[in-house]
Amino acid sequence: MNAVELARAIPKAELHIHIEGSLEPELIFALAQRNGVQLAYPGVEALRAAYAFTDLQSFLDIYYAGASVLLTEQDFHDMAWAYFQRAKADNVIHAELFFDPQTHTARGVDTGVVIRGLASARERAQSELGISSALILCFLRHLSEEDAFATLEAALPYREHFIGVGLDSSEVGHPPEKFARVFARCRELGLHVVAHAGEEGPPEYMWQAIDLLKVQRIDHGVAALQDPLLMAELAHTRLPLTVCPLSNLKLCVVDDLRDHPLKKMLDAGLCVTINSDDPAYFGGYMNENWAQTVQALQMDRDDVVAIARNSFEASFISDQRRAECL
Numbered sequence: 001m002n003a004v005e006l007a008r009a010i011p012k013a014e015l016h017i018h019i020e021g022s023l024e025p026e027l028i029f030a031l032a033q034r035n036g037v038q039l040a041y042p043g044v045e046a047l048r049a050a051y052a053f054t055d056l057q058s059f060l061d062i063y064y065a066g067a068s069v070l071l072t073e074q075d076f077h078d079m080a081w082a083y084f085q086r087a088k089a090d091n092v093i094h095a096e097l098f099f100d101p102q103t104h105t106a107r108g109v110d111t112g113v114v115i116r117g118l119a120s121a122r123e124r125a126q127s128e129l130g131i132s133s134a135l136i137l138c139f140l141r142h143l144s145e146e147d148a149f150a151t152l153e154a155a156l157p158y159r160e161h162f163i164g165v166g167l168d169s170s171e172v173g174h175p176p177e178k179f180a181r182v183f184a185r186c187r188e189l190g191l192h193v194v195a196h197a198g199e200e201g202p203p204e205y206m207w208q209a210i211d212l213l214k215v216q217r218i219d220h221g222v223a224a225l226q227d228p229l230l231m232a233e234l235a236h237t238r239l240p241l242t243v244c245p246l247s248n249l250k251l252c253v254v255d256d257l258r259d260h261p262l263k264k265m266l267d268a269g270l271c272v273t274i275n276s277d278d279p280a281y282f283g284g285y286m287n288e289n290w291a292q293t294v295q296a297l298q299m300d301r302d303d304v305v306a307i308a309r310n311s312f313e314a315s316f317i318s319d320q321r322r323a324e325c326l
């Protein structure tokens with residue numbers, strides 16, 4: 001088995017997947033029809049043709065439009081169940097799913113509808129596919145910290161259904177420090193904390209995520225390579241980075257997968273993982289990310305094993321389950 005074949009076959013954890021980013025155009029149109037929602041595109045092909053992104057914001061505009069078809073518990077269940085089936089095919093045995101309550105509450109969808117729909121799909125994935133999973137609630141960073149506090153409050157009745165919080169959406173201009181107080185509250189509540197940083201933003205945002213939000217993982221973090229001190233810190237602490245190579249390519253963070261910094265980060269001793277981010281929009285689920293990255297960066301079988309091990313080291317699974325997975 002060569003390195004690419006091993007990358008496809010090896011059991012792995014996915015730690016950076018926005019569940020709304022797994023919504024395929026076919027399902028978007030099926031749900032639009034089911035719910036009587038009008039879309040700005042005439043059909044699946046026209047929508048897919050619009051997936052030519054120039055940066056993060058150009059993607060987010062379409063991603064939020066796509067999510068507008070999600071109204072009922074069943075919709076959230078169907079979306080997550082479709083993801084879990086794709087994950088199974090890629091030998092994902094554990095997944096930690098981001099969801100964006102504010103994208104839905106802004107349209108009048110109750111937080112409970114979102115969480116119950118996702119929770120029932122998680123249970124089904126465990127029982128029918130043997131995939132363990134967890135939910136991480138993300139705050140939209142282009143909105144205010146006050147809004148984030150209200151989102152947290154609305155989700156607390158469902159506290160047993162999510163293990164942590166994250167920070168996503170438009171990065172530049174919305175530094176982690178904007179959310180220092182709400183993250184402090186989340187830590188007090190015993191929630192795990194992660195944040196997107198260093199995707200389009202500078203290394204300074206990664207430092208803020210570490211020092212002010214006290215994150216346990218950084219999502220993306222590819223800007224680390226611009227800052228030798230930060231690289232040394234990440235190598236020393238093994239603070240994990242959930243890297244998403246095809247996302248970085250599609251959002252023009254890198255021009256060519258062969259220029260992606262992942263291999264340099266791995267060689268520097270960082271705890272890097274490979275993830276799909278928004279697979280319906282970026283051209284591939286886990287194995288497409290793994291195979292293309294391994295190929296483009298000419299990584300070997302040892303690299304593949306190291307990245308798979310990192311995915312479990314970086315996950316929030318119990319020590320018992322981690323021991324089973326490693």
Ligand code: HPA
Nearest residue numbers: 018168169170196277278
């Ligand atoms: N970055 C920031 N916010 C997001 C992303 C991303 O890659 N995907 C969905 N929300």
Ligand code: ZN
Nearest residue numbers: 018168219277
């Ligand atoms: Zn992301």
